[in-house]
Amino acid sequence: MKKSPEILDIIKNRRNTKIFEDREIDNSQIEILLESAIWAPNHRNTEPWRFYVVGKGSSLRNKISEGIISLQESSSGNKLTQDQKDKIYDQIYSSPPLIFVYSLLGENDEITEENYGAVCCAIQNIQLTATEMGLGVGWSTGKICKISNLDEILKLKDQLKIVGVLSVGYPKSNSKKTRKDFKTITTWL
Numbered sequence: 710m711k712k713s714p715e716i717l718d719i720i721k722n723r724r725n726t727k728i729f730e731d732r733e734i735d736n737s738q739i740e741i742l743l744e745s746a747i748w749a750p751n752h753r754n755t756e757p758w759r760f761y762v763v764g765k766g767s768s769l770r771n772k773i774s775e776g777i778i779s780l781q782e783s784s785s786g787n788k789l790t791q792d793q794k795d796k797i798y799d800q801i802y803s804s805p806p807l808i809f810v811y812s813l814l815g816e817n818d819e820i821t822e823e824n825y826g827a828v829c830c831a832i833q834n835i836q837l838t839a840t841e842m843g844l845g846v847g848w849s850t851g852k853i854c855k856i857s858n859l860d861e862i863l864k865l866k867d868q869l870k871i872v873g874v875l876s877v878g879y880p881k882s883n884s885k886k887t888r889k890d891f892k893t894i895t896t897w898l
């Protein structure tokens with residue numbers, strides 16, 4: 710039987726990372742991830758990915774925390790206590806570098822959808838390259854992406870749709886994952 714290509718091991722070892730070591734990563738490592746991202750397939754060569762990197766020491770972290778606090782307050786209809794707010798500030802302050810990944814809107818829905826697909830491929834490139842470098846990436850479309858004035862905080866330049874925020878660092882632990890056998894979901898005709 711033919712040996713599986715090495716890339717299959719990288720693909721299988723990639724995990725969505727949520728818990729990171731304290732160890733910092735360099736901007737040069739992030740640059741390698743971004744370099745891998747932009748080689749993703751993209752129909753019509755729209756190169757629709759846009760990246761906004763919020764580093765560890767960025768002052769934008771306070772604004773992001775404030776955004777999450779107002780999001781939580783408006784969705785629950787209750788004011789958060791100072792303790793609850795402090796927890797959010799701490800969590801955002803201590804999180805690893807964040808890469809906000811956006812997709813360019815197209816001139817019609819079809820192009821917008823193709824652009825989104827291409828940006829998802831770019832994120833997969835980032836995740837696989839990170840895995841090979843011993844790094845972990847957490848892809849989230851959660852609260853932080855839903856902050857009402859996120860566009861303003863990040864000073865977006867184009868008409869963009871958020872695809873996710875990636876936390877990047879050295880993984881402390883990863884959960885085990887399984888997949889159904891592809892044979893159960895594949896039809897050969």
Ligand SMILES: Cc1cc2nc3c(=O)[nH]c(=O)nc-3n(C[C@H](O)[C@H](O)[C@H](O)COP(=O)(O)O)c2cc1C
Pocket residue numbers: 723724725726848849850851873886
């Ligand atoms: C479009 C997209 C959005 C995601 N958003 C979140 C998220 O908001 N929070 C989260 O914990 N994981 C998120 N994930 C990661 C998935 O939960 C994760 O890929 C899944 O559990 C499978 O685990 P694995 O990636 O380690 O194989 C997202 C993944 C994708 C593709």
